[in-house]
Amino acid sequence: MTYTNTQVSRRPAPALRTADVAGIAWPVYKLEALALGVLVFVGTLAFAGSLHAAVLAGAAATVATWWTLRLTELGATGAASARQTAGPQ
Numbered sequence: 001m002t003y004t005n006t007q008v009s010r011r012p013a014p015a016l017r018t019a020d021v022a023g024i025a026w027p028v029y030k031l032e033a034l035a036l037g038v039l040v041f042v043g044t045l046a047f048a049g050s051l052h053a054a055v056l057a058g059a060a061a062t063v064a065t066w067w068t069l070r071l072t073e074l075g076a077t078g079a080a081s082a083r084q085t086a087g088p089q
Contacts, residue, residue: 016028016029016073016074017029017073019031027070027073029066029069029070029072029073030066032065032069033062033063033065033066033069034062036061036062036065037058037059037061037062037065038058040057040058040061040062041054041055041057041058042054044057044058
């Protein structure tokens with residue numbers, strides 16, 4: 001049997017910190033990750049002198065920071081579900 005659940009989740013939506021960039025609200029964690037990626041790119045380019053290494057290091061730092069900050073920010077604002085609070089079954 002198939003059915004559709006029409007209930008809306010009662011969990012509060014996380015309130016992300018945003019900054020206005022050219023009229024668009026960007027989450028702050030994205031801007032922080034991009035800034036760190038640029039710094040790693042420039043530092044690696046100056047230190048190693050290789051554009052390939054700088055691009056890879058900058059991209060890796062940006063992606064790792066982006067996901068870490070995103071999960072940290074969402075985890076700090078999200079409430080635990082009833083299943084999580086029930087513990088192991």
